[in-house]
Amino acid sequence: MTTELTLNNGVTMPALGFGVFQTTPDVTAEAVESALRTGYRHIDTAAAYLNERQVGEALSRSGVDRSDVFLETKVWISDYGYDGALHAFEKATRKLGTDFLDLFILHQPLPSEFDLTVAAYHALETLLADGKVRAIGVSNFMPEHLEELVERTTVVPAVNQVELHPYFTQPEVRAADAAHGILTQAWSPIGGITFYRGSGSGTLADPVIAGIGKEHDRTPAQVMLRWHLQHGRSAIPKSVRPERIAENFDVFDFALTDEQVAAIDVLDTGVRGGPDPAAITRETFGREIPEY
Template structure:
């Protein structure tokens, strides 16, 4: 197990490498998270919209690990934006997770078509932070303009902005905007899994000749090379898998380093092609859904 960690802009320390459960079915989430915790992961990323917070909580309890040894991160879905609604969203998530305090609570999308609700939701996060119900607050999928609009109204700077970042879509302008406010960029789809199952026209990062060549040079897999790229660049990364071998492989990235030239080679692979949905396209009309109470 590694002790690599990142200090957030509010002084809270978070593991740099986490385990994600996006699109992991509830019936396999508990086993996957238990395996991740057994391997050594101490950051688990979930979301209300994933429908598997309860199973993450089950795995946490089954692990036998002290609560303060595992950093739990979850997200509020757009349907629960608004001040009172977001306060209640915390109650729903904490109840499903079976915890009194959530380590990092973030807004899942900027919701540009109803940004006033986004602001109210963030004000609720600030209240939860002040009340000690969360240790840190943040955002996800916020582009620089969304971030600027939020910061005009916020009293607490987000600690994290979780966005799609992988070698084929590295969002340098987003990373620059985050860094200007000491906001940690956290990568979802960090090894480009989205390029494998969604036709982006770029092919899969796993088969990229430059990445496979670097992997051969350092004696690691392409996935391990990509995760090391994130960590050395100062980002957090949250790979996901339901396969024990892959779960362990993705955590085995702390015993090697990439050379500057190798880092630059991977940096140069950016295609500018997004794999996930455009943040501007996320609307209540299209993506709104009720988040169950329990």
């Protein structure tokens, strides 16, 4: 199985990335440096995570050439609109210490003000045309959001990053992505978001996943990441512990059987762990994104 995926514009991207969602700024740089030492070459961050500057510091200190790292970040809803999104690019690249991005995406669909969403995406199209970003995309877009965006814009998103793990597989979103040639990218790929919602022990303690792990002498997290990869998805696990960072990357030398993949597929509960994209508004989730 390839370790890279090809986006709909021909750009290649490492299938497994390293995420820094809910990683506090004081530990972000160390975690990203650990990931780069381990072998990760795809880093995912976002303006709303408030740790882009620390990601940039880690990249600078790592000694890894910028051209060898696929760098992905997101525009927060407070910066939607055409000019706002262009300025969001300036803020992001300043913090990250780079003059280009490999993937720049809208963080939420903002359905209550979708005209602003479309205007922000037009800005991403401009950045793409100007060569400042290599690919553009979206995050947390449901099928109806994708349909409207595609109808009102020119460039089909390369990626749709959504909550996706064995307990929440979003088949309708995946089908809509596939119909448009959009790569589905999983955030919370091992179901960690369920802990924040208080929904029990979560996927890491699931007996089916644990049983498959024993058959391969692998951890539940490794089994779930391998499940994503065998489905042809991108996955971006997070951790701040070096041993977990290394463990999550060690998933390319074994394979699940078709029966094992199918056994994980049917664990879906249909219950979202993170916030409903329809509930995200600037009134409730808006926040000023710092310049530096």
